[in-house]
Amino acid sequence: xxxxxxxxxxxxxxxxxxxxxxxxxxxxxxxxxxxxxxxxxxxxxxxxxxxxxxxxxxxxxxxxxxxxxxxxxxxxxxxxxxxxxxxxxxxxxxxxxxxxxxxxxxxxxxxxxxxxxxxxxxxxxxxxxxxxxxxxxxxxxxxxxxxxxxxxxxxxxxxxxxxxxxxxxxxxxxxxxxxxxxxxxxxxxxxxxxxxxxxxxxxxxxxxxxxxxxxxxxxxxxxxxxxxxxxxxxxxxxxxxxxxxxxxxxxxxxxxxxxxxxxxxxxxxxxxxxxxxxxxxxxxxxxxxxxxxxxxxxxxxxxxxxxxxxxxxxxxxxxxxxxxxxxxxxxxxxxxxxxxxxxxxxxxxxxxxxxxxxxxxxxxxxxxxxxxxxxxxxxxxxxxxxxxxxxxxxxxxxxxxxxxxxxxxxxxxxxxxxxxxxxxxxxxxxxxxxxxxxxx
DNA sequence: CGGATCGAC
DNA sequence: CTATGTCGATCCG
Ligand SMILES: Nc1ncnc2c1ncn2[C@@H]1O[C@H](COP(=O)(O)OP(=O)(O)OP(=O)(O)O)[C@@H](O)[C@H]1O
Numbered sequence: 524x525x526x527x528x529x530x531x532x533x534x535x536x537x538x539x540x541x542x543x544x545x546x547x548x549x550x551x552x553x554x555x556x557x558x559x560x561x562x563x564x565x566x567x568x569x570x571x572x573x574x575x576x577x578x579x580x581x582x583x584x585x586x587x588x589x590x591x592x593x594x595x596x597x598x599x600x601x602x603x604x605x606x607x608x609x610x611x612x613x614x615x616x617x618x619x620x621x622x623x624x625x626x627x628x629x630x631x632x633x634x635x636x637x638x639x640x641x642x643x644x645x646x647x648x649x650x651x652x653x654x655x656x657x658x659x660x661x662x663x664x665x666x667x668x669x670x671x672x673x674x675x676x677x678x679x680x681x682x683x684x685x686x687x688x689x690x691x692x693x694x695x696x697x698x699x700x701x702x703x704x705x706x707x708x709x710x711x712x713x714x715x716x717x718x719x720x721x722x723x724x725x726x727x728x729x730x731x732x733x734x735x736x737x738x739x740x741x742x743x744x745x746x747x748x749x750x751x752x753x754x755x756x757x758x759x760x761x762x763x764x765x766x767x768x769x770x771x772x773x774x775x776x777x778x779x780x781x782x783x784x785x786x787x788x789x790x791x792x793x794x795x796x797x798x799x800x801x802x803x804x805x806x807x808x809x810x811x812x813x814x815x816x817x818x819x820x821x822x823x824x825x826x827x828x829x830x831x832x833x834x835x836x837x838x839x840x841x842x843x844x845x846x847x848x849x850x851x852x853x854x855x856x857x858x859x860x861x862x863x864x865x866x867x868x869x870x871x872x873x874x875x876x877x878x879x880x881x882x883x884x885x886x887x888x889x890x891x892x893x894x895x896x897x898x899x900x901x902x903x904x905x906x907x908x909x910x911x912x913x914x915x916x917x918x919x920x921x922x923x924x925x926x927x928x929x930x931x932x933x934x935x936x937x938x939x940x941x942x943x944x945x946x947x948x949x950x951x952x953x954x955x956x957x958x959x960x961x962x963x
Numbered sequence: 964c965g966g967a968t969c970g971a972c
Numbered sequence: 973c974t975a976t977g978t979c980g981a982t983c984c985g
Contacts, residue, residue, distance in 0.1 A: 575975075577974090659976080678972090680976090682973080682974050683974090722972090809969095809970070813969060813970085814969080843981090844983095869981095870978090870980080873977085875976090876977090910964095910965095923967090924967080925966085926964090971980090972977105
């Protein structure tokens with residue numbers, strides 16, 4: 524396609540720009556990895572991906588999204604032709620109400636371990652600190668910062684990572700080690716807020732308002748400095764942290780100075796509004812590649828852009844989405860933090876991907892084994908489920924699922940299999956499955 | 964309720 | 973010749 528064609532090469536480049544951007548992965552953007560030559564990395568990933576079945580699937584998704592965006596833009600054009608002044612008044616009242624509820628009394632901290640799985644592995648094998656290293660095989664779960672200099676990222680396929688960085692060392696994950704190390708980290712956190720909230724294995728929110736009350740000689744930054752030092756001493760793991768009046772901002776802040784750094788967004792309305800004004804939408808949790816593109820299409824690149832478009836945006840997106848936008852624009856978020864223990868889990872499932880096999884017999888074997896796997900997990904968690912879901916991934920990467928609400932709770936492999944089988948058979952109508960999963 | 968999609972880690 | 977696994981939230985029919 525390089526020559527002989529009347530189509531200038533630039534057109535193709537532009538046509539695939541968003542796809543290229545998404546192939547680069549979110550982390551490249553979420554945490555400002557400046558050292559990497561993004562263009563070169565993008566080039567390598569693009570060329571390595573081009574032509575694969577996975578890539579074709581991504582192209583299809585990208586095309587679909589482009590269509591959806593066209594619809595959004597048409598609706599926007601229509602809205603622009605209307606008189607929105609009363610709508611804008613309503614929004615302004617909404618803003619005033621939110622503003623009145625703004626709570627700047629709490630000091631929330633988000634703690635995030637740096638390259639967690641990789642860091643834990645480096646403790647066992649310190650020589651790995653000096654070389655690019657990743658945890659995972661087919662797909663990387665994470666990598667150390669040496670590897671990130673080459674553009675290697677979480678969620679990347681191993682062979683592409685290898686192309687970006689031929690010296691990359693791969694380690695298989697050992698999850699038990701990570702959960703054990705996470706416990707050690709929490710032993711420190713609990714001293715600063717005994718009702719800290721574990722957000723994932725390597726992240727937690729703390730409310731240090733009380734701690735500050737009891738240590739009036741310390742600033743929030745000093746307390747967090749101390750937390751990070753203590754975690755490092757106690758566990759040899761370095762962590763980054765964000766300090767802010769609410770969880771949403773604390774999370775953004777913790778990404779600002781990583782690795783091994785911290786950032787404080789002070790409890791001051793003006794400072795917060797100023798910070799949000801230029802903050803790219805994607806930096807906030809909940810905005811992924813799809814929402815980012817939709818927002819970009821309607822003219823919202825940073826949170827400050829929301830205000831000028833408030834009349835239109837409030838009609839363009841769902842109520843939930845609009846409320847989310849408004850809260851982000853204002854820099855509002857959750858100000859209460861509590862342990863996740865007092866919380867009901869909603870689902871438990873297991874899934875695995877395997878090579879193409881379409882014969883229905885082997886497929887049933889797979890169903891039986893995943894049912895057994897699931898029974899094990901359910902017993903370990905002492906749970907049973909009232910809904911069974913069967914998920915199948917085709918060789919095209921298309922995913923289909925069938926679920927059924929039951930009259931009673933089940934947990935045995937036998938029951939799981941029996942209830943799941945008819946669902947699988949419905950799905951078998953579709954051609955050549957690769958994969959399956961289950962959840963109650 | 965059921966299915967698909969999005970997003971996080 | 974190669975693209976994960978697990979979970980929660982949301983939207984829509
Ligand atoms: N796409 C993914 N698939 C599976 N596991 C993931 C994925 N992304 C992250 N993880 C796991 O969750 C852990 C925490 O992820 P997180 O996004 O906080 O990044 P990190 O590896 O800790 O690095 P850093 O926070 O310094 O950027 C990681 O160590 C990683 O192994």
